[in-house]
Amino acid sequence: MIKVLIVDDSALVRKVLTEELSRYSDIEVVGGAIDPYVARDKIVRLKPDVITLDIEMPRMDGLSFLSKLMKFYPMPVVVVSSLTPQNSQNAIRALELGAVEVICKPGSSLSTTDISKRLVDAIRAAARAKIAGRTSLVEPADKESSPAYKIQLKTTHKVIAIGASTGGTIAIENILTRMPMNIPGILVVQHMPEYFTASFAERLNTLCKIEVREAKDGDTAGPGLALIAPGGHHMLLERSGAFYNVRIKGGPMVHHQKPSVDVLFHSVAKNAGGNAMGILLTGMGADGADGLLAMKQNKAYTIAQDEATSVVYGMPGEAVHLGAACDVFPLDEIPNRIIKRLSREEKSKE
Numbered sequence: 149m150i151k152v153l154i155v156d157d158s159a160l161v162r163k164v165l166t167e168e169l170s171r172y173s174d175i176e177v178v179g180g181a182i183d184p185y186v187a188r189d190k191i192v193r194l195k196p197d198v199i200t201l202d203i204e205m206p207r208m209d210g211l212s213f214l215s216k217l218m219k220f221y222p223m224p225v226v227v228v229s230s231l232t233p234q235n236s237q238n239a240i241r242a243l244e245l246g247a248v249e250v251i252c253k254p255g256s257s258l259s260t261t262d263i264s265k266r267l268v269d270a271i272r273a274a275a276r277a278k279i280a281g282r283t284s285l286v287e288p289a290d291k292e293s294s295p296a297y298k299i300q301l302k303t304t305h306k307v308i309a310i311g312a313s314t315g316g317t318i319a320i321e322n323i324l325t326r327m328p329m330n331i332p333g334i335l336v337v338q339h340m341p342e343y344f345t346a347s348f349a350e351r352l353n354t355l356c357k358i359e360v361r362e363a364k365d366g367d368t369a370g371p372g373l374a375l376i377a378p379g380g381h382h383m384l385l386e387r388s389g390a391f392y393n394v395r396i397k398g399g400p401m402v403h404h405q406k407p408s409v410d411v412l413f414h415s416v417a418k419n420a421g422g423n424a425m426g427i428l429l430t431g432m433g434a435d436g437a438d439g440l441l442a443m444k445q446n447k448a449y450t451i452a453q454d455e456a457t458s459v460v461y462g463m464p465g466e467a468v469h470l471g472a473a474c475d476v477f478p479l480d481e482i483p484n485r486i487i488k489r490l491s492r493e494e495k496s497k498e
Contacts, residue, residue: 149174149175149176150174150175150176150197150198150271150272150275151176151178151194151195151196151197151198152169152175152176152177152178152196152197152198152199152200152271153177153178153179153180153181153187153190153191153194153196153198153199153200154166154177154179154180154181154199154200155180155181155183155184155187155199155200155201155202155205155210155213156180156181156182156200156201156202156205156228157182157183157202157204157205157206158202159182161202161228161253162180165177165200165228165267166180168264168267168268169264169267169268169271171264172268174272175268175271178194178196179194179196182205182206183205183206183207183208184205184207184208184210184212184213185207185208187199187201187213188213191217191221191223196223197223197224197275198223198224198225198226198271198274198275199223199224199225199226200225200226200227200228200251200267200271201213201214201225201226201227201228201242201247202227202228202229202253203227203229203235203238203239203242204230204235210227210238210242211238211241211242211245214227214242214245214246214247215245218245218246222246222279223279224248224274224275224277224279225242225246225247225248225274226247226248226249226250226251226267226270226271226274227239227242227243227247227249227250227251228251228252228253228267229242229250229251229252229253230252230253236341236343236344236346236347237347237350237351239344239347240317240344240347240348240351243317243318244317244318244321246279248270248273248274248277248279248314248315248459249270249273249274249314250340250341250344251266251267251270251341252266252341265404266404269404269432269433270314272432273313273314273432273460273462274314276432276460277314277315277459277460278458278459278460305390305423306332306333306423306424306425306490307332307333307334307335307369307385307392307416307420307423307424307425308331308332308333308334308335308424308425308426308427308486309334309335309336309337309385309412309413309416309424309425309426309427309443310323310334310335310336310337310426310427310428310429311336311337311338311409311412311413311426311427311428311429311431311435311436311439311440311463312336312337312338312339312409312428312429312430312431312463313338313339313405313409313430313431313432313433313435313460313462313463314339314430314431314432314459314460314462315429315430315431315458315459315460316338316339316429316430316431317338317340317348319429319430319453319459319479320336320338320352320429321352321355322479322480322483323427323479323482323483323486324336324352324355324356324358324360324374325352325355325356325357326483326484327356327357327358327374327483327486327487328357328358328487329357329358329371329372330371330372331358331371331372331486331487331490332371332425332490333368333369333370333371333373333374333375333392334358334369334373334374334375335363335369335374335375335377335383335385335394335412335416336374336375336376336377337377337383337407337408337409337411337412337436338376338377339405339407339409339431339435340379341379341380342378342379342380343379344379345362345376345377345378345379346362346378348376349361349362349376352374352376356374358372358373358374359372359373359374360373360374360376361373361374361375361376362375362376362378363375363376363377363378363383363394363396364396365394365395365396365397366393366394366395367393367394368391368392368393369385369391369392369393369394370391375394377396377407377412378396378407379406379407380406380407381396381397381398381406381407382396382397382398382399382402382406382407382408382411382412383395383396383397383407383411383412384397384411384412384415385412385415385416385419385420386415386419387419387420392419392420402435403433403434403435404433405433405435408435409428409435409436409439409463410435410436410437410438410439411439412439413426413436413438413439413440413442413443414438414439414442416439416443416448417439417442417443417445417446417448418442418446420448421446421447421448422446422447422448423448424443424446424448424449425448425449425450425451425486425489425490426439426440426443426444426448426449426450426451427450427451427452427453427482427486428440428450428451428452428453428463428464428467428472428473429453429458429463429464429479430453430457430458430459430460430461430463430464430479431458431460431462431463431464432460432462432463433462433463433466434462434463434466435463436463436467437463437464437466437467437469437470437472438470438472440452440467440470440472440473441467441470441471441472443472444471444472444473444474449474449489450467450472450473450474450475451473451474451475451476451477451482451485451486452464452465452467452468452472452473452475452476452477453476453477453478453479453482454476454477454478454479456478457478457479457480458479464476
């Protein structure tokens with residue numbers, strides 16, 4: 149049984165979330181708190197496995213509380229936030245501070261049923277997650293002093309596809325901030341709601357030497373550019389002559405997700421083949437595992453994040469189980485492996 153404490157200043161939201169979560173036999177709502185001060189006392193007394201946390205609250209805001217919580221009493225936190233651009237920026241900061249997941253509040257443009265399913269999945273993932281207090285230590289990049297490969301890569305015919313879910317925002321940050329400006333085009337699917345992906349991309353763009361932005365339909369996946377799939381839409385890769393373009397489309401959810409990693413990976417397998425590299429990072433579920441296998445079968449080089457460094461070892465673990473990963477590495481080793489692999493491939497052509 150997963151014990152949950154709901155922290156939100158709205159009595160209506162606490163009531164709705166309690167009713168929704170109580171429908172699931174493996175979740176027990178052990179209490180609610182109107183603000184962080186009440187939450188602090190109830191965490192000590194009730195010892196919940198997971199807390200849901202609002203960002204905008206009286207007396208102390210959610211981000212300040214989360215920062216203190218992760219420093220003194222690290223535990224799984226799922227942020228439940230209103231679906232607005234400003235709140236999405238705060239939500240990205242919450243993920244950097246150590247929140248496991250971000251979910252939209254009831255009353256947003258998404259249905260209560262959809263939010264309920266996502267919240268339950270997030271709580272289950274949080275209960276299994278490896279939690280440690282953390283803050284982002286990455287400083288904004290000096291984009292004028294980016295290192296270059298010793299071997300000059302002909303990058304227009306290469307593409308890198310990355311997929312992640314729970315715990316993925318920090319994992320993606322750790323990879324992209326270490327990419328040089330002449331890296332091949334990078335496509336990223338991170339399970340995240342609409343609005344939040346734009347804030348995520350904007351945040352990464354301030355930290356990385358490469359350009360990072362939310363993808364638009366028809367964008368070219370060129371060197372030195374990382375495109376983040378927009379929340380609520382699938383992203384696919386298409387070949388156009390000597391270049392790769394992305395298509396942004398609707399359609400049904402895949403593995404309960406939109407964007408879906410599998411949708412991207414299957415399109416990359418089909419249209420880039422051996423010119424692609426696929427990387428599957430931390431996340432709950434199986435999204436991306438089958439697509440990574442398709443990439444490997446089409447001669448792409450594939451990597452799965454290892455269990456020890458994954459917040460949740462669902463997605464990469466399933467990929468390893470299927471035999472979809474050429475290699476399995478700790479997160480900190482993946483950036484160097486990407487560069488070494490590309491350099492080796494280029495050198496072999498000389």
